[in-house]
Amino acid sequence: MDPQVVLDLYGQGFYLIVLIVGAVMLPSLFVGLMVSVFQAATQINEQTLSFLPRLIVTILVIMQLGPWILMKLMDFTTSLFINIPMIIG
Template sequence: MLIGNTLDLYGGAFWLIIKIVTVIVGPALIVGLIISVFQAATQINEQTLSFLPRLIVSLLAVMYAGPWIVTQIMDLFEFLFLNIPHMIG
């Protein structure tokens, strides 16, 4: 029973990490793809042209999704804090 609960906790934490990374990195990947297509079409090979917009979009994603991310992490830790005594005892 303990191994099953441990695997469920690992699975839930891993899934949470995937969701958080997707929310932050996903928009940056889309913007990077758009800028790469623009650079290929115009033959502009400037590194800052691709880096700066991705950085700005990533920061905006963190600002926009920050409360949701903190809520998700707090819910996970509250679940762990309340249920670990029941799982080990």
């Protein structure tokens, strides 16, 4: 097994993880930012106020992007299994 192949597989897996996590967390980040701006403007100092909107947005994003996430993970896993002879040999 060539070290370049291992590094390439690692890079592809890391990119996939960053892509999926970024797609799920960015909407939550924006909602948290909007709630924080609202709290700063109204001077409400409640720490738990931003938790529920972020949780709801995260759940909705996972529900909407679930098929896409599953497709990406299945494509990556399928390409790994198909390329086993190239990786080993």
